Amino acid sequence: MKRIMICTLIGATGFALSACNDSNNDNPAEVNQVPGFIQGDIQRTDYDGITDDLLTAGLGATGLRNGPEPIFLEPLNPTSAELRQRAIYNNYRALVDTTSGGGYGEFFGPGVGNGTEGLIPGREYIAFMTVPGSDVPVTVMAQIPDSFDPQSPCMITAPSSGSRGIYGAIGTAGEWGLKKGCVVVYTDKGSGTGAHNLETNTAQRMDGTLTTSDEPVQFRADLTATERSEFSAAWPDRFAWKHAHSKTNPEADWGQHVLQSVEFGFWALNEQFGSDSNVAPITPANTVVIASSVSNGGGSSVRAAEQDTKGLIDGVAVSEPNVNPVVDASFTIKQGSNSAIEHHSRSLLEYTTALAVYQGCANQAPAIRDIAPLNFLNSSTVRDNICNSLANKGLLTGAASATIDDYATEAQRILNEDFGIQPEQNLLAPVHFASNVSQGISMTYVNAYGRAGVEDRVCGLSMAATDGAGVVRQLTQTEEAALFAVSNGIPPTGNVNIVYDLADGQPTRLTDSASPSSLQKDYGLDALLCLHSLALGRNVITGGSLSVADAKLHDAITVGIEEVRATGDLHGKPAVFVTGRADAILPINHTSRPYFGLNQRVEGASSELRYYEVLNAHHLDILNQFDGIGTWYVPLHHYYFQALDLVWERLTNGTELPPSQVVRTVPRGDLATPLAESNLPEIAAQPAPEDLISLVGDELRIPE
Known part of the structure; x- marks a missing residue:
């Protein structure tokens, strides 16, 4: 049996000096330079694939599917290994439906393809890094499976999805790459779990353990001791969160984070496989490198491919990428015989704040009220209150006899027609609203794009634990000790919630708050309207100008959004999007x-980007475990793995990528019926003409 071994490598030096006794390079004169962006020590751990491993943290496919959440022997003081195991368990299950019949164990999962529990032995390197112009630490990690072949090297990037921590892509790009025998390079993209308890000054080390000492941590707010003390006196028990409050707009550097992770991966490979005679036998020139991941991680890899000036990346395979393309009004988007969409490419902040404002009322629209899955999670009274508050502010119109049905229908129309949200998305929007997805993203990105600090309390919002009535409380020590392993990086998460400090009565959890203007529980609509106004650059209630302070913040937000715009230029790299x-x-x-349309404009005939739009698929496969969702939707994850397979074949065998197309899946209709191949048709090598997606003249044509 291999032993599990933890070592510390001396980082940020000219030499890769190892504190481990089994280094392959015993001659310190041989130089495998640690990249200059690495800060502090590099931790290395070897996993035997029996008691612990790279992919499942020793839980195996069965443990990830059926096992309970791993426990901490000392709940107040979990070890780094315990935190890692629980983080992998939660991150895997947050993105992949592991229930019976949903595809896990049949189409995807650690054991698929090898007939085992899927434990993968290998070596894990992890460190902090920074990008030029920022001193906020970003976590980077390289996992090298024992199956890695230095004679045929390959690498997959796995930046975290959403705002998750370093293991945020373990079940997506991580699984595919490790099973393929590739080194997988991860980064938390400068977001991650980094929570700072302003009351106690407690923060997380790189491994998730807590400290109040002055030492390297994932994140602490940019406040002096006096400023922090004064803030806590006024607003006790609050937290600062890395993505929202680092004052760096981390998304602007997501592409650089991924590129640096690739460079770190090459350092790790040559640390492991280099020799006195050949210090760097593994280079970008002899390695297949695919930039990958899903959602925010997918968008990060796309930006990395656009910004790649060193020839580090060979191809791209991403799922549902969060890309904010440069606005190109020279083409429209037309689905079937529907009206052409002219105002596409809105920023994430524009449409997300619109969802935060209007969706709660739209949930009452007769067209979706009784058929949208899990719509009952939203209180009908609160939904009515939101509709009435919007109508009273003049944001919904109607005759004097207008009813809630009328207002809700109008709210749905605004989202679909004014903000370009497809009708196919309407049925799933209520469950996301109930989960505070749009509310949490709106708050986080307004702060991030505007480079605001926790002390600014933008729109009267802060972050804290709350009790059953929504009143601020202290986060327990047990809860805080687990944050690294349970947080998704955007509150509400890990029992830390969004608090509306200006709510009627007292600071209250946003979902339970009554707006000062209405004195009704309406999901803190006043705060959400404030966020929407900052996104649009005008007072959405009056239509007038913002205050001087808000106008200044909006200008900063506008700059932040422009910093994240994608150019559409992939430099001819083979690339696949599945959405x-x-x-x-x-x-x-x-x-x-x-x-896709922008890329066709920018690269023209030299483009190798293919876009596959999957019917009956959505953003969060984990929801497919619920009746009414899994019955009518299929796992997009399955097609993400197909995307990786296609790009791999293109890069290694020269196989042509199939044309861009609509993929017509077949819902199973009953959770008791397992998914079969008949539900999940392959991406067609030669699709029917009526399924092709193409830019024709000034129109991006999408089949029904």
Whole structure:
């Protein structure tokens, strides 16, 4: 049996000096330079694939599917290994449906393809890094499976999806790459779990353990001791969160984070396989490198491919990427015989704040009220209150006799027609609203794009634990000790919630708050309207100008959004996007569709980007475990793995990528019926003409 071994490598030096006794390079004169962006020590751990491993943290396919959440022997003081195991368990299950019949164990999963539990032995290197112009640490990691073949090297990037921590892509790009025998390079993209308890000054080390000492941590707010003390006196028990409050707009550097992770991966490979005679036998020139991941991670890899000036990346395979393409009004988007969409490529902040404002009322629309899955999670009273508040502010119109049905129908029309959200996304939007997806993203990105600090309390919002009535409380020590392993990086998460400090009565959890203007529980609509106004650059209630302070913040937000715009230039790299038409988090008319159109404009005939739009698929496969969702939607994850297979074949065997197309899946209709191949048709090598997606003249044509 291999032993599990943890070592510390001396980082940020001219030499790769190892504190481990089994280094392959015993001659310190041989130089495998640690990249200059690495900060501090590099931790190395060897996993035997029996008691612990790279992919499942020793849980195996069965443990990930059926096992309970791993426990901490000392709940107040979990070890780094315990935190890692629980983080892998939660991150895997947050993105992949592991229930019986949903495809796990049949079409995807650690054991698929090898008939085992899928434990993968190998070596893990992890460190902090920074990008030029920022001193906020970003976590980077390289996992090298024992199956890696230095004579045929390959690498897959796995930046975290959403705002998750370093293991945020373990079940997506991580699984595919490790099973393929590739080194997988991860980064938390400068977001991650980094939570700072302002009351106690507690923060997370790289491994998730907590400290109050002055030492390297994932994140602490940019406050002096006096400023922090004064803030906590006024607003006790609050948290600062890395993605929202680092004042760096981390998304602007997501592409650089991925490129640096690739360079770190090459350092790790040559640390492991280099020798006195050949210090760097593994280079970009002899390695197949695929930039990959899903959602925010997918968008990061796309940006990395655009920004790649060193020839590090060979191809791209991403699922539902969060890309904000440069606005190109020279083409429209037309689905079937529907009206052409002219105003595409809206920023994430525009459409997400619109969803935060209007969706709660739209949930009452007769067309979706009784058939939208899990719509009952939203209180009908609160939905009515939101509709009435919007109507009273003049944001919904109607005759004097207008009813809630009328207002809700109008709210749905605004989202579909004014903000370009596809009708196919309407049925899934209510469950996302109930989960505070649009609310959490809106708050986080307004702060991030505007480079605001926690002390600014933008729109009167902060972050804290709350009790059953929504009143601020202390996060327990047990809860805080687990944050690294349970947080998704955007509150509400890990029992830390969004708090509306200006709510009627007292600071209250946003979902339970009554707006000062209405004195009704309406999901803190006043705060959400404030966020929407900052996104649009005008007071959405009056139609007038913002205050001087808000106008200044809006200008900063505008700069932040421009910093993240994607150019559409992939430099001819083979690339595949797969996206579900029913994606209710990243609407396709503002992400994948216009990016494909922009790319066709920019690269023309030299483009190797293919776009596959999957019917009956959406953003969060984990929801497919619920009746009413899994019955009518298929796992997009399956097609993401197909995308990786296609790009791999293109790069290694020269196989042509199939044309861009609509993929017509077949829902199973009953959770008791397992998914079969008949539900999940392959991406067609030669699709029917009526399924082709193409830019024709000034029109991006998408089949029904």
